[in-house]
Amino acid sequence: MHDAPAPVSDITYEDLAQLEQEFDDAELQTLREQHKIYAPLYKKRQEVVAKIPNFWALVLEQAPTEFENYVTPSDSQVFAEALKSIEVERFEINEPNGSPRSVVIRFRFDPNNEFFEDEVLEKRFWHRRALDGWSGIVSEPVKIHWKKGKDLTQGLTDAAVDLFAARKKQDAAAQNGSSNGSSKASKASKITKLPEYKAILNKIDTNTEASLSFFTWFGFISSHGYVTAEESAEASKKEAEKREKRAKGEKVEEEEEAEIDDDDDFFDESEICPNGEDVAEIIVNELWPQAIKYFTAAQEADDDDLSELSDAELDDDDDDDLDEPVDIRSLVRGKGKKEQNGNNGSSASPPPKKRRT
Template sequence: MAPRIETTVTYEDLAAVEHHLDDVDGQILRHEYLLQKPILDRRSELVANIPNFWPLVFEGAPSAIEEEIEPSDSHVFADALVDFSVDRFDVDNEPKSYSLKFTFKANEWFDDEVLEKKFHYRTNCSGARYHVSEPVEIHWKPGKDLTGGLLDSATALFDARQRRSLFSTTTIKSQADMDEKVEMKNKVMQLAEYEALIHKLEFSDPGYRSFFLLFGFVSHYRYVTAEEHAGALAEHKKAQDQQENPIWALEAERDLDEQEIEICDGGEELGYKLANDLWPHAIKYFTAAQENDTDDDDDTEDDSESSAMDEDDDSDEEEGKKVDIRSLVQGKRKKSESLHQNGDGSPAKARKMNGK
């Protein structure tokens, strides 16, 4: 066993270092976002003329994103997704806050043309920083709710708590704080919306997690209201002005009670990957999907039992396995022999001039 080392360094000292590094990360992110924005705006103009660009981007996405997309979600993306974008809507004040915006054409699943999910990067009263979000309602068509009612229930509970101010703003430092937290929990548990969501979660299939549950994500930790965030920043600024060392939390609070009603526990990580990986590198993933498409075509031509393979693919889909978005978008269009555009809607590769 290593000898115990006496030190005057505290966890608060370490947390302060982490906090300052987080500030620097934010400054770097702001600078990067502003530099990239005109380039990404130009990209958006170009890809708007490429059929099925964004469905194919999601098809070529890294496994960490791909595994969050159920077969039923793949059908929505292939048939209706027309645009995707990320906006850091408070870049001057908090560049780590962002929104994910999905644009759809008219479809058989829901009435919404745009679904926008905002992730707010906030500070709680103990100084911990993390992302929180509010549920986004999706207006599902009858019998088409891919979340099995979980999103509607989560939205209803969040709204009920917001109307009654039933979000804890207390960090437990004393018995009085604990008593307040217990009282708040009891009030939440008495809500009809709470019971309805718990019932939905108990009878939902744990093996089926629709991508659209992301729109119901609230927080990986305790939810932080805008008021608590503003108050926390004011308190810490006051401490700095008085030349005191603000007490920053080294880790955020993991409220197990809140996690009982979180329908998308990995929502913060998924949102981060979409905003910081898929969005800036969309062309790379689109190209990867095209290359995989070519490889698949070659394999199919060489396989004398392609019809049998198709039957196997159909049975796999019925068993709930991943659906290939490329095959779905290809099924909606005919192959083109145009010299200026490939048959799958991707841009034709540049050709050398003949010198004449």
């Protein structure tokens, strides 16, 4: 008995690639339509929750476990005492050559906070395409002006800013012909010799606790390596040409792997927040759209904690204290109810250290 011949399909790689592109286009169109519907609602929500003390701090404390892995007790203290609001905006959604996937995430703080001089910490993420076929989000390190002795990253974000600036300067010199050798290996070798590169590796090695801070996220660049707007435009143009050929039924010849001016190894070694893209996605796709649900869940959890108190414990509590509104700051720090007098007015102790997995 002979095996039946395997069925032959007339579906080509070009057919599948074209279909995949159509799915991608549909997703982008969905983002644009959702933006039109949700934008006014988000604006209304911001106006409402601005009247609720510590709303966003409590939302962060009730975030998914995946997000908690990137927030230390010290970070929670900053959020509890200083965070005023969080905003997410798709800043390229109306630009002809922009991407609706590009987002800016803003953290607004009390201007008189004790931690840093900044009132707003803004992190931009551009959705770009690389010449090697990769596409995803890239960002630039954000300078945080920490007050003396308050830097939770122990200089890591400053080091990321310095290294990024040094790399841009080196790239500019290479483009102007003042740098010998432009191959990927040659360029990566030059970058690893930068004093800023050595400095950041030293800080990463010697500041393991500081590297756990959420605020290192402001130094995140990319899981792939930084992609400039110029490279993205060139890569997108080539991809559009390929797509046009596929739409016409023409066979697309895959180009031989080109020499890409890219530094994956360099950024893999010096990235101070390797999972920064995951953090951004949680904020954009979870915390931002479902903020009210997280806040409500926190309030319900606090009510449950109060209901579990024994009659004796309730009798021991001062009636006036029970009638007071819940101290959200204490709740954010891991306490279900306001600290009682007798602790010298000190705030609640932070929860146990959360470590990244």
